Amino acid sequence: MLYVGWRMLVGxxxxxxxxxxxxxxxxxxxxxxxxVFVGLMTRTFGFITDVxxxxxxxxxxxxxxxxxxxxxxxxxxxxxxxxxxVSWAKPLFKGxxxxxxxxxxxxxxxxxxxxxxxxxxxxxxxxQGHINDLHQSDSIIVNQEGALDKLATPPRHPGDPxxxxxxxxxxxxxxxxxIVVGIAKTSRTFQSQPIIFTTFERAIQFSxxxxxxxxxxxxxxxxGENLQTLCDRIHRQTGLSAYTKEQFKDLxxxxxxxxxxxxxNFGISVLLGFLVGAAIAGQTxxxxxxxxxxxxxxxxxxxxxxxxxxxxIVSQAxxxxxxxxxxxxxxxxxxxxxxxxxxLAFRFPYSLMLFSLGGIFVISAFSAILSLRxxxxxxxxxxxxx
Amino acid sequence: xxKISLLHFLIGASLFGIGGGLFMGYLSSKEPxxxxxxxxxxxxxxxxxxxxxxIVESSQQNTTLGTSxxxxxxxxxxxxxxxxKKGEALLTIDDRIEKAALKTQEANxxxxxxxxxxxxxxxxxxxxxxxxxxxxxxxxxxxxxxxLKIQNDVAMARTAxxxxxSLSDVAKAQVQxxxxxxxxxxxxxxxxxxxxxxxxxxxxxxxxxxSGSPLMLLGPRAHYDIRIDxxxxxxxxxxxxxxxxxxxxxxxxxxxxxxxxYTEPYVIPKQNLNGDATEIVDTRVLQVxxxxxxxxxxxxxxxxxxxxxxxLPVAPDVRYGGPLEKSR
Numbered sequence: 001m002l003y004v005g006w007r008m009l010v011g012x013x014x015x016x017x018x019x020x021x022x023x024x025x026x027x028x029x030x031x032x033x034x035x036v037f038v039g040l041m042t043r044t045f046g047f048i049t050d051v052x053x054x055x056x057x058x059x060x061x062x063x064x065x066x067x068x069x070x071x072x073x074x075x076x077x078x079x080x081x082x083x084x085x086v087s088w089a090k091p092l093f094k095g096x097x098x099x100x101x102x103x104x105x106x107x108x109x110x111x112x113x114x115x116x117x118x119x120x121x122x123x124x125x126x127x128q129g130h131i132n133d134l135h136q137s138d139s140i141i142v143n144q145e146g147a148l149d150k151l152a153t154p155p156r157h158p159g160d161p162x163x164x165x166x167x168x169x170x171x172x173x174x175x176x177x178x179i180v181v182g183i184a185k186t187s188r189t190f191q192s193q194p195i196i197f198t199t200f201e202r203a204i205q206f207s208x209x210x211x212x213x214x215x216x217x218x219x220x221x222x223x224g225e226n227l228q229t230l231c232d233r234i235h236r237q238t239g240l241s242a243y244t245k246e247q248f249k250d251l252x253x254x255x256x257x258x259x260x261x262x263x264x265n266f267g268i269s270v271l272l273g274f275l276v277g278a279a280i281a282g283q284t285x286x287x288x289x290x291x292x293x294x295x296x297x298x299x300x301x302x303x304x305x306x307x308x309x310x311x312x313i314v315s316q317a318x319x320x321x322x323x324x325x326x327x328x329x330x331x332x333x334x335x336x337x338x339x340x341x342x343x344l345a346f347r348f349p350y351s352l353m354l355f356s357l358g359g360i361f362v363i364s365a366f367s368a369i370l371s372l373r374x375x376x377x378x379x380x381x382x383x384x385x386x
Numbered sequence: 387x388x389k390i391s392l393l394h395f396l397i398g399a400s401l402f403g404i405g406g407g408l409f410m411g412y413l414s415s416k417e418p419x420x421x422x423x424x425x426x427x428x429x430x431x432x433x434x435x436x437x438x439x440x441i442v443e444s445s446q447q448n449t450t451l452g453t454s455x456x457x458x459x460x461x462x463x464x465x466x467x468x469x470x471k472k473g474e475a476l477l478t479i480d481d482r483i484e485k486a487a488l489k490t491q492e493a494n495x496x497x498x499x500x501x502x503x504x505x506x507x508x509x510x511x512x513x514x515x516x517x518x519x520x521x522x523x524x525x526x527x528x529x530x531x532x533x534l535k536i537q538n539d540v541a542m543a544r545t546a547x548x549x550x551x552s553l554s555d556v557a558k559a560q561v562q563x564x565x566x567x568x569x570x571x572x573x574x575x576x577x578x579x580x581x582x583x584x585x586x587x588x589x590x591x592x593x594x595x596x597s598g599s600p601l602m603l604l605g606p607r608a609h610y611d612i613r614i615d616x617x618x619x620x621x622x623x624x625x626x627x628x629x630x631x632x633x634x635x636x637x638x639x640x641x642x643x644x645x646x647x648y649t650e651p652y653v654i655p656k657q658n659l660n661g662d663a664t665e666i667v668d669t670r671v672l673q674v675x676x677x678x679x680x681x682x683x684x685x686x687x688x689x690x691x692x693x694x695x696x697x698l699p700v701a702p703d704v705r706y707g708g709p710l711e712k713s714r
Contacts (some may be wrong), residue, residue, distance in 0.1 A: 010393055020396060052420040075617040075656055075669045081437035082620055084699060088427040117425055117635045124421035131424055187418065237700055326400020333406030348410040
């Protein structure tokens, strides 16, 4: 019986392709669009992901997301470091600075100041240079994207490629001399400004004068300490907000979800993809069943039970769902491969894979149910009427 | 046959696509590389503690050297890091004026001594006159007024001698004062210790005004003190004499136990080391001083250390609401 269903499905070449293409598009839209959405959302907390060593981030209670800089008074660092269960606490400066490029242009940059002894908060992967070079005077480390593009020297003749920022090159940060000693690989951030890493003290010199400079306190819990308990303790003893890495990521994402139109726009496009895919696939599958109604009639007349027919149609639907899903996913992979390491954000966690799989199956099930209704209602006598 | 191959292709492509999807999922689930800190951060040896940064200073604080005579420095006898004994010459200030003054005073003294001798010889001549007439038996040989005059001459000459003598004492004292001034031109060490900083060079003007940078910074070397700032919100947790450990920044293996020295009872505004003039101070800190033996711990005066002081745990019901959950 399965073979009969199979032949029925594959028998009409163009119809079969039509169903598969419809489901492929549905699968593509349901994987690619959410992938870009997840990628974009991941970028919002790219910096938190990069600073992977500390467990807890302590900040002003008013901070809403990672780029919200509300510095604390400097003695707070030792207040937090003195709390029971804290293994160590290190300062992190995060701010903005205007870099003057060798060519005379200006570029607004993210400025990160890390603890000058341990360099906690500095990038984990350096493509060029060594982290130790940050001990040199006026030294900075620039992220790769910034060095290749926004901080690169513009070409002498229009149309030529830019010259990337090199180690040893000089920048002017807020009228201070700064020397590039390293190029770092960092996660892309949402605002995709160049990131400049330097020591905490130097970052304060570079940035415009401000009363308070301690943007974040990075805390490592003692071994065996419950992070949530420690966060609560820090909050109660200092009145500051303390978040675990994951909580801070959630906070940042929630901010973007709430205050930017990104999720709604992407949600709509995913929903549209789903609907279009469902319409195409459902309609084609339904048509396909209608056109094969004759054969179903014959089968019914031959005394095949509804149960077996259900099995046939469901297996047909499952098969096309599998093909559509696989092909859609394949096209998504190709897209991702082609746009790898580019401006396009794309991330594809396993959960997303399950999500789109579920979507495809909902579409197939929907079209199968439509078809089944017709088949169940079918009177076997139809075969003899024409 | 053709249909089957298309089907095969489609099935193969979908399997390939699912494989690609799984691979992408794997790529996305990979955690980013965790940074290895260049130097491991120091951690507290105590369960309940106050963390702070301390600045190393000489015991009894550092001595900022001053001078009681203002003038041009002619010679600096020591270099930073030199060990010095109490009374050892540190720098010399141009003493030509003082030396010239001494010469004048010496000449004055000489003149004063001459004046004494002159007065004495006058006295002698008056006394001789008097002894001559005193030997005369017949008093009528000399008029009463002449006798009285000679007698008074002696008394006057004696007073003149006294006067000249006291003038010479004044001149002597002035000579002495000039000598002291000359001696003051050489500034000597008030303590046994070492030179931390030399801020003056020959040819510079050394002022008696102490508001600028000191001529030299001196410190005793028997033991070093470490001054720790404790935030006022944590000040109540500090107990006098509490155990403390200091760690050298840049090498967490280098640490030393500290001995409690004293607490400055006056809470002062926190000084920031970045030296930004626009900075407004808004917190005050309690300064606690501990000491340690510099021979066993390779640090320099002025260096910052990470310090952990054993302290009272924060009791429940303090700060921001109810009892805290117990850790572990």
